Amino acid sequence: MVKPLTESMVFSVPLILAGLGIAVGFRAGLFNIGAQGQIIVGAIVAAWLGFAFDLPPVVHLLVAILGGAIGGAVYGGIPGVLKARFGANEVIVTIMLNYIAVYLISFILRQPTFNPGRTGQRSPAVSADATYPLLIPEWLVPGNTFRLHWGFVVAVLATVFVWWLLERSTVGFEIRAVGANPKAARTAGMSVGRTTIITMVVAGALAGLAATGQVLGTEGSLTAGVAASYGFDAITVALLGRSRPWGTFFAGLLFGALKAGGFLMQSLTQTPIDIVLVVQSLIVLFIAAPPLVRTIFRLPAPSARPRSRRAVKEAAA
Amino acid sequence: MKLELRGITKVFGPLVANDHIDLVVEPGEIHALLGENGAGKSTLMNVLYGLYDPDGGEILLDGEQVRFKGPGDAVAAGIGMVHQHFMLVPVFTVAESVALGYEPAGPGGVLDLDRARQRVTEISERFGFHVDPDALIEDLPVGVQQRVEIIKALSRDAKVLILDEPTAVLTPQETDELIGIMGELKEAGTSIVFITHKLREVRAVADKITVIRRGKVVGEASPSSTETELASMMVGRSVSLTVDKEPATPGGPAFVVEDLTVVSPAGNVLVDDISFEVRAGEILCIAGVQGNGQTELAEAILGLEEVDSGRMVLDGTELGGTGVRDRLRAGIGFVPEDRSTDGVISSFTIAENLVLDIYDTPDFARGVTMSPTKVAENAVRRADEFDVRYTDVQDPISTLSGGNAQKVVLAREMSRPLRLLVASQPTRGLDVGSIEFVHNRVVRERDKGTPCIIVSTELDEVLGLADRIAVMYRGRIVGVVDGADADRDMLGLMMAGVPLEDARRQAAEHHSVLGEADRAETPGAPAAAAETPHTPDPASPEERP
Incomplete structure (x- = not known):
């Protein structure tokens, strides 16, 4: 009974973290398609720190996590700097960087350090000190096979952090201002370029954290398919969460459940797994096109200028 | 038909x-x-x-x-x-x-x-x-x-x-x-x-x-x-159509612009070698038909527009080389021409819009953490002071009418001690009541001794508000006239590029229909039947340093 729930949470870790990264970008008016590449680079750094070094237990994990975040941050920062400095379109740059990351990982997995066995598929396993401990340990529930690890806690903490960043910090105020109206932000003395760079760095760092959930937790080593399609699913997650931190968190849980349940659903009920993709796509369609939904269900359009009761009263007076 | x-x-x-x-x-x-x-x-x-x-x-x-x-x-x-x-x-x-x-x-x-x-x-x-x-x-x-x-x-x-x-x-x-x-x-x-x-x-x-x-x-x-x-x-009530103000008592030149030129990226000269000065405690109106360089001039003063040559000096300090934020912090209050695109962020709350350019000052933030309570308190205070009609300061500003949104912008820009106020089209799209209010606040700022630059294409506003008037045409200042002896026909001709003296002569010879109406009314008996000071009169919160 509990195992499916924990499996859903396992799958949701990278979705939530990368989704948060995309959401921060959305709030700054940036369409960051590059989570995929940022996950890959974060994964490479985190895995390398995880297997190639020998550090004390807790420190090793923290270093590996930090390394993953920095790897993603640097890779996310590149399109940020290019946009701020030269006006390069972040959509195109991040898509291109995704390709670079994909070829980078397949190149790296052929190098002796990452691939002692020359199989080109998998790096050495990350040292036990650098892996996320299981969240529900053996002594608590004997004989459990839960894979849920502390990466989930990182996802929760990251959600809290992003909420604080966007709603309570001056940096978030700038991010939201630049996203909602860059001209007004500039007139108010904010630096649009600086905010763009900060946003992309934060987005990349969050994607890098998503990678640590995979290489330091679920997978335990670096594989060519480490990012799976998480970087793209994260866009859907952020859309469904309407770019709000907690919205993204719960959207991530939902998509995690869809991913976790898909395989079981197929083997037990012969329902094609593609139905998961169909459901996800419909969700995007319905969120992305409110007018379409209104037309289908004949809902009234929200009034252009909502007026409060008091304003109406004043107008009548 | x-x-x-x-x-x-x-x-x-x-x-x-x-x-x-x-x-x-x-x-x-x-x-x-x-x-x-x-x-x-x-x-x-x-x-x-x-x-x-x-x-x-x-x-x-x-x-x-x-x-x-x-x-x-x-x-x-x-x-x-x-x-x-x-x-x-x-x-x-x-x-x-x-x-x-x-x-x-x-x-x-x-x-x-x-x-x-x-x-x-x-x-x-x-x-x-x-x-x-x-x-x-x-x-x-x-x-x-x-x-x-x-x-x-x-x-x-x-x-x-x-x-x-x-x-x-x-x-x-x-x-x-x-x-x-x-x-x-x-x-x-x-x-x-x-x-x-x-x-x-x-x-x-x-x-x-x-x-x-x-x-x-x-x-x-x-x-x-x-x-x-x-x-x-x-x-729906009696209003005052004239701006109620005492004659200015200007001090020395507080803001000086010398040989300012702004060139667009495409190579068009938008502001062409302009020099003028504004004295402390006077209102200088920049008149002209839309698109004759006034917008760019105002933006150049704030640092939004890159200056090609020339210099600007505020209270003895050169402005060149400083960014928008530095200039705002140096005491320039800026009311942008287009409220909805430059002045406010429509999806932000009224409270957030009221701190749009001061959100990271110690009043509202400790380090990088902002205090929502202080932002909200500030909003209630400012909104009341500037007579903004709102339901809740946490409502998005898009729920306010144009007049009230403009009052929010003014409240924000005038909530700091100012050394220069630059307002572009401060009353565009506002109702008569709000116009009256905005004008009164500008005059009050002037009376505190702040030099004010008002860019306006509305001659009624220019004639009512200005102590001195500079008319711009194709990026140049055609002439500067004293507010007292300005006349609608003359300004109109200058707005079309006719030099000051020619304009004065031609205006004396030929009166336009609207200019005629001006003359019929002056010497103006107070136009309003009853003055309605509909705003509370708060003690001015900040004294100039």
Whole structure:
């Protein structure tokens, strides 16, 4: 009974973290398609720190996590700097960087350090000190096979952090201002370029954290398919969460459940797994096109200028 | 053609934009539709033009009921509209523009431009428009572009012509010409519906005036009513049309601009070698027709626009090389020209908009953590002080009317100790009551000793507010006049590029219709029946350092 729930949470870790990264970008008016590449680079750094070094237990994990975040941050920062400095379109740059990351990982997995066995598929396993401990340990529930690890806690903490960043910090105020109206932000003395760079760095760092959930937790080593399609699913997650931190968190849980349940659903009920993709796509369609939904269900359009009761009263007076 | 609207009602959600409006326009009549921004004038005309479907009421043309499914139907029925913002393609010629939408075609669908050209010449000659059918739209002055719009409507046999705020973009002299054209059209039997919120023009041209307030017809007036009468009908209470201010007591030069030049990325000289100074405690108005470099000048002062050469000195400190934030912190208050794109962030709350450029000061943030409580407290205080009508400071600012949103901008910019106030079009799109309020606050800032630069295209505002007036034309300052001896005709000529002395002479020789109206009124007895100080009078919160 509990195992499916924990499996859903396992799958949701990278979705939530990368989704948060995309959401921060959305709030700054940036369409960051590059989570995929940022996950890959974060994964490479985190895995390398995880297997190639020998550090004390807790420190090793923290270093590996930090390394993953920095790897993603640097890779996310590149399109940020290019946009701020030269006006390069972040959509195109991040898509291109995704390709670079994909070829980078397949190149790296052929190098002796990452691939002692020359199989080109998998790096050495990350040292036990650098892996996320299981969240529900053996002594608590004997004989459990839960894979849920502390990466989930990182996802929760990251959600809290992003909420604080966007709603309570001056940096978030700038991010939201630049996203909602860059001209007004500039007139108010904010630096649009600086905010763009900060946003992309934060987005990349969050994607890098998503990678640590995979290489330091679920997978335990670096594989060519480490990012799976998480970087793209994260866009859907952020859309469904309407770019709000907690919205993204719960959207991530939902998509995690869809991913976790898909395989079981197929083997037990012969329902094609593609139905998961169909459901996800419909969700995007319905969120992305409110007018379409209104037309289908004949809902009234929200009034252009909502007026409060008091304003109406004043107008009548 | 006689146009009759009966009981027109148009509802947007909870907002009743038009509430059973009746309107009769006789053939060959100039009927002014007077009302403040947001009173429902444009909605009514959009209903008439077939852009909106009315929720109730009927439209009658010569006594027959008609129903328009779109502008096409309205045009076919003989209704023409000249929008406030012209619907012209800059790279088209006049003939092409006129042909656009009903393209006359020869055999095989070949565009017959000759016929269009002929039509333009014909109409142009008949009404004395002087428009060359082969001129490119982008080369024409705004006044002529407007005539092209009128020709366009007439070429489709418009019997009723709707002019939506036609004088907003014109100099007084161009307005004069427009008034002449309206007279010609009227002679020819065309009915004109003239939408405006400018009282002076209404009195100069209208045969009949219908006043609309909050979606309802509040009454009809004759052109012989005084401006004060019209204003009180329009606003619903008595208002002061003159700016109430003492003569300025200016100090030394506080802000000096020397040889300032701004060049656009495309290489156009937008601000051309300008020098002027503003003294402490005086209001310098920059007058001019929209697009003569005033916007760029204001933005250059704040640092939004890159300066090509020249320098600006504020209280002895060079501004060059500092960013927007530095200049704001140095005490420049900036009210941008376009409130909705530059002044506020519409999805942000009223409270957030009130700290848009001071959010990271120690008053509202410790380190990088902002204090929502302090932001909210500040909002309540500022909003009350500036008489912003709101429901909750946590509502998005988009729920406020234009006037209240502008008060938010002013409240924000004046909440700091200022060393220079730059306000572009501070009252554009505001109702009479808010205009009065904004003007009073600017004067109060001046009286605190702050040098103020007000950029305005509205001559009424310039004449009422300025201690000195600099007129800009094509990026240059044509001349600087003292506010006291400025006159509408002279400024109008200067706005068209006529040098100061020539303008003074010409203005003395020939008076425009509106200038005439000015003279008739001055020496102005206080226009308002009763002063209504509708704002609380808070002790000025900040003293200049």
